Amino acid sequence: MxxxxxxxxxxxxxxxxxxxxxxxxxxxxxxxxxxxxxxxxxxxxxxxxxxxxxxxxxxxxxxxxxxxxxxxxxxxxxxxxxxxxxxxxxxxxxxxxxxxxxxxxxxxxxxxxxxxxxxxxxxxxxxxxxxxxxxxxxxxxxxxxxxxxxxxxxxxxxxxxxxxxxxxxxxxxxxxxxxxxxxxxxxxxxxxxxxxxxxxxxxxxxxxxxxxxxxxxxxxxxxxxxxxxxxxxxxxxxxxxxxxxxxxxxxxxxxxxxDAFALSTKSLWDQVAANDDLNLPAHKVMVATVRCAEIASAQLALLQADEDVAAMVARAMGANVPDFGVVLSAAVDAAQEAYDEDAKYYDAAVSQAAREKLRKDAFAAFSRAHGAQLRFAAAAAEERLVEDLKAVGEEGFADAAAAAVARCLETFTEAAVAAEPQGSGWEHTEAYRSLVDATKTRVHAATEALVDRATTDARGAVREVLEPAVAALLEDLPDDLWEQIREVVAKAGVEASDLVRSKIEGAGVDAQAIKKACAAAEKHARDLAEELVRRASKSAAALMRDRFSAGFHRDERGLPRTWGASDDVASVAEAARRSAAKALSIMALLRLDTSATSAESEEAITRATSALARGETGACSGLAWKGVDASVVLLQPAACRQAWKRFDSDAAAQVSQALAAQEARRSAAGVPAWAIVAMLVLGWNELWALLTNPLLLVFVAVLAYVGSKLWIELDAQEKLKKGLIPGVVLLSCEVVPALTRLMGEWLRAMADSAEAAGQVDIAGAAGKAKVEPPVERHAGNAESIATAGGGGNSDGVRRRTKRAD
Ligand SMILES: Nc1nc2c(ncn2[C@@H]2O[C@H](COP(=O)(O)OP(=O)(O)O)[C@@H](O)[C@H]2O)c(=O)[nH]1
Ligand SMILES: [Mg+2]
CATH class of the missing domain: 3.40.50.300 (P-loop containing nucleotide triphosphate hydrolases)
Structure with a gap:
């Protein structure tokens, strides 16, 4: 060896x-x-x-x-x-x-x-x-x-x-x-x-x-x-x-x-050197614990450094990645397998614990990406719900919406479960709960949109019906205007409410919401009427003028009037002014609700407008109508006064014109042509004698003037229309008083002109004024009526009336 x-x-x-x-x-x-x-x-x-x-x-x-x-x-x-x-x-x-x-x-x-x-x-x-x-x-x-x-x-x-x-x-x-x-x-x-x-x-x-x-x-x-x-x-x-x-x-x-030999040996020696008793099993567990943890963290680091996994996680942070769970699960499984390989020699219990911890830590390292996936899944599911809700019609809306919500939650759950590998410890309860809340909000919004659509349609229908009806009523301005408007509004309100109900009832909207929408439609009819009336009240003067014109220029049968010499312009004008005042009282307050005004306040308004008709502005001097809620006031006293003023000047002009026309008619009314021809044929000798005798000529001229004046004064033409005999009888009865009156006026006129000798004769501009009394001239002057205010004007009309009588 x-x-x-x-x-x-x-x-x-x-x-x-x-x-x-x-x-x-x-x-x-x-x-x-x-x-x-x-x-x-x-x-x-x-x-x-x-x-x-x-x-x-x-x-x-x-x-x-x-x-x-x-x-x-x-x-x-x-x-x-x-x-x-x-x-x-x-x-x-x-x-x-x-x-x-x-x-x-x-x-x-x-x-x-x-x-x-x-x-x-x-x-x-x-x-x-x-x-x-x-x-x-x-x-x-x-x-x-x-x-x-x-x-x-x-x-x-x-x-x-x-x-x-x-x-x-x-x-x-x-x-x-x-x-x-x-x-x-x-x-x-x-x-x-x-x-x-x-x-x-x-x-x-x-x-x-x-x-x-x-x-x-x-x-x-x-x-x-x-x-x-x-x-x-x-x-x-x-x-x-x-x-x-x-x-x-x-x-x-x-x-x-x-791989634990170094650790174990070093640790053993350290214990021996410290003179500690050795517990070998504990030592083994210690070594296993340390080593398994080391192996696990090495595998975790490898997993995190894995380029494929990192790329997938980066994608998962920005968009829905359908195979997020699968890929991650496979990667973690691989890391775990590698761990198992390295840790297989260690104490089984220790190794298993570290193995589980590795899995948990591995998933924890990607929990942010998982959170992002849940958000994307929820967003996608919610988006789908919105699309589904858009496609849902009015009929059976509630059921279809519930089905769409179920689909949305199901889609999310599927995606969430797919993104939750086993052992990741991840769950989606919180995200699910949030999504449920979001679906509620979406369905609520869709329902509201549905109700809104129905309400808008109903509003259009109401406007279509109500606008011309109210406009026509305001044009006519009947005395029972408000009663009629109330009727029209009620009818339009019911129609609108029915329309709304028919549109949303089938949608499964809850009864409370239907009731609310119907009430809103009805209220809209009322509000629209109020809007129309308020707008009309701004042109109260024009309304009065129309009403005045209707009364002044047309007779009881509705035919246009021609002012005859004997027509009582003043009293017709007065009646028309009263009618205009009535129109003002009608337009002064909003009476869409029967309880809007009290009998007292109605009376006060009538009194005030009547006073205006009489030319008394004092009744409209207050800042507001007493005892009347401001919300139902269309025209406050000052506005009434102002409207009346504008109307009055127009009316005065109309009256003035009528008077002028009457005057013109009187002037034009002379001896009939046949009389002149007859006179010429029959009285040629007399005419010759007259022309040759200056005294007789003057006498005849005076007689003719007086005669013509009497003809007009007595309205002879009209009286003769009743028949020659009755006409002559009538005329003969009035000749003497009329002559006396004319004589009186002439004498008075002469005395006045003597007094005012040297002064500028204002009426001199008109040639005929020399024979008219100043009072008449004043009354006939349209401008003076317009500027003198109600008092002077009505006074003039009254005097003229007297004269006409
Ligand atoms: N007699 C005898 N001597 C030996 C034997 N083996 C080694 N020696 C000798 O003993 C001496 C000590 O040997 P060593 O291996 O250094 O001993 P250690 O101190 O126990 O490590 C050396 O001189 C060796 O040659 C043996 O088997 N028999
Ligand atoms: Mg030795």
């Missing part, structure tokens, strides 16, 4: 163990670090210079330092040495050989006894096969190096608390004698048993036999010095024997896996 072997000073003489060097020793291809359980530790202990190093070197081809035979005996191996030997056959169990500083060293002091005990304990704990190297002649001798050595071994053993492994104690008797090995073995066993009896044992193991813990074997070697060939032959046989033991040990997997 001359192959080279790597070796290392595991523990130096100072008792220090270099972990780094040990790690290096174990690492690399073909080293113990990758050997799994296919290695075994063979340690040797024995008296100083008993040929231990020589034996190991011979057995394993190691190069432990031997004492030079020529320079005499002395300590050569310092501390504890470790070498990796070459297996007996390729792929065989790897022997790790440990050479210990010998016992009974004469060159070491008291402290060395402690070191010896520690190294014995260490060797016992670490080795699968412990070679005890003795001189054959020491066997059975009381004072040789044999007994203390045995005691050391067995005492060390008592410090191994409840060891579970059976070690092989192989006694190698050097420089064998003629005494048969069997005999030597017998003596050795006797000695061992005697020492074992004296060893203090744990309470629960008082009856334990030596054989329970050790496989005791004995081998004897020829002397290297005296029979080298025989020595080599014996060594070869011994090697084969030891190879058998270490193969058994490896098969039993009695020690930690090779």
């Amino acid at each position: 001359a192959e080279a072997a790597q070796q290392l000073q595991l523990v130096d003489r100072g008792g220090a163990c270099d972990e780094g060097a040990l790690g290096e020793f174990c690492g690399g291809a073909g080293r113990v670090g990758v050997a799994g359980h296919a290695y075994a530790v063979v340690a040797v202990m024995g008296p100083q210079s008993s040929g231990k190093s020589t034996l190991l070197n011979a057995l394993y081809g190691t190069r432990f330092v031997e004492m030079d035979a020529m320079s005499g005996r002395g300590q050569t191996t310092k501390g504890i040495w470790l070498a990796q030997a070459v297996p007996a056959q390729a792929g065989g169990v790897l022997p790790l050989v440990m050479d210990l500083e010998g016992t009974d060293g004469r060159e070491r002091g008291e402290d060395d006894a402690a070191f010896e005990a520690q190294s014995a304990l260490f060797a016992l704990a670490a080795a699968d096969v412990l070679l005890v190297n003795m001189w054959t002649h020491d066997v059975g001798r009381e004072h040789g190096a044999g007994k203390p050595l045995l005691r050391t071994v067995l005492q060390a053993h008592t410090r191994l608390f409840a060891p579970t492994k059976r070690s092989t104690l192989l006694f190698v008797l050097r420089d064998k004698t003629r005494t048969p090995v069997e005999r030597l073995e017998e003596i050795l066993r006797e000695d061992l048993n005697a020492i074992w009896e004296g060893v203090t044992k744990p309470d629960d193991r008082q009856d334990a036999a030596l054989a329970d813990y050790f496989d005791v074997r004995v081998a004897a070697l020829s002397s290297l010095e005296h029979a080298e060939d025989a020595f080599r032959t014996d060594v070869a046989a011994l090697r084969a024997q030891v190879d058998g033991y270490i193969a058994d040990a490896a098969a039993r997997q009695a020690h930690v896996p090779g």
Whole structure:
């Protein structure tokens, strides 16, 4: 066995163990670090210079330092040495050989006894096969190096608390004698048993036999010095024997896996050096725990560094990845498998725990991506719901919406489950709950949209019906306007409500919502009417004007009026103004609800508008109508006054025009043409006499003027229409008073003009004004009516009425 072997000073003489060097020793291809359980530790202990190093070197081809035979005996191996030997056959169990500083060293002091005990304990704990190297002649001798050595071994053993492994104690008797090995073995066993009896044992193991813990074997070697060939032959046989033991040990997997050898060995020595009792099972668990965790974290790091996985996770952060769960699960499974491969030699319970932790940690490392996947899944499901809801019609909306929601949740659940590999510990309850809330909101919104559509349609229908109806009523402005508007509004409201109901009832909208939508449609009819009326109230003046015109320019039968000379323009105008005032009172307040106004407030409004008609503006001087809610006021007093003013100036102009037309008619009414012709034919002589006599001419002219005035004053043409005789009778009765009146007026006029001599005659612009009294002129002046206000105006009309009478 001359192959080279790597070796290392595991523990130096100072008792220090270099972990780094040990790690290096174990690492690399073909080293113990990758050997799994296919290695075994063979340690040797024995008296100083008993040929231990020589034996190991011979057995394993190691190069432990031997004492030079020529320079005499002395300590050569310092501390504890470790070498990796070459297996007996390729792929065989790897022997790790440990050479210990010998016992009974004469060159070491008291402290060395402690070191010896520690190294014995260490060797016992670490080795699968412990070679005890003795001189054959020491066997059975009381004072040789044999007994203390045995005691050391067995005492060390008592410090191994409840060891579970059976070690092989192989006694190698050097420089064998003629005494048969069997005999030597017998003596050795006797000695061992005697020492074992004296060893203090744990309470629960008082009856334990030596054989329970050790496989005791004995081998004897020829002397290297005296029979080298025989020595080599014996060594070869011994090697084969030891190879058998270490193969058994490896098969039993009695020690930690090779990758934990450094950790375990270093930890063992540290405990031994600290003089702690060794608990090998606990030590094994510790080593397994550390190593399994290391293996797991190495696999986790590999998983996270995996480019495919990283790319998939990056995609998963930005979009829905359908095979997220599958890919991740496969990756984690692979990591776990790799872990299993590395951790298979370790304590099963420890390994399993670390395995589960690896799975959990692995998934935890991707939990953000999982969260993103859940969000994407929820968003996609919600998007689908929105599309589905859009496609749902009014009929059976509720059922279709419920089905769409179910589909949405199902889609999400499927995606969520797919993104949740077994053992990930991931779940989607929270996301599901949020999605349920979101679906509720979506369905609610869709229902509202449906109701909105129905309401909008109903509104359109209401407007179509209501607008022309109300407009027509406002145009007519009947006295029972409000009653009629209320009727129209109620009808339109019911129609709208029916329309809404018919549209959403089949949708499965709840009764409460239907009721609300119907009420809204009805309210809309009312609001629309209010809007129309409010808008109309802004042109109250125009409404009054129309109403005035209707009364003033048309008679009771609705025919256009022509103003005859005897028509009472003033009283017709007054009646029309009263009617206009009534229109104003109608338009002043909103009476869509019967309870909107009280009898008192109605009366107050009527009083105020009537007063306006009479030309009294004081009744409309307040800021607001007393006892009337502001919400039902269309025209406050000031607005009424203003509207009335605007109307009044228009009305006055109309009255003025009518008066002017009447006046014109009076002027145009002269002697009929036939009379003139008759006069010309019949009275030619008289005419000639008249033309030739100036006095007679003046008299006739005056008579003609007076006659024409009387003709007009008496409205002779009209009276003659009743028949010649009755007409003449009527005229004859009125001639004298009319003449008297005319004479009076002329005289008064003459007196006034004498008084105002030198003053500018305002009425002078009109030639006919010279014969009209100033009062009449004033009343007939449209401009003055318009600017003088209601009082002056009505006064003028009254005076004119008097005159007409
Ligand atoms: N008589 C005899 N001497 C040996 C034998 N093996 C080794 N030696 C000698 O014993 C001395 C000490 O050997 P060494 O291996 O250094 O002993 P260690 O201190 O126990 O490691 C050396 O000089 C060896 O030549 C042997 O089998 N018989
Ligand atoms: Mg040595």
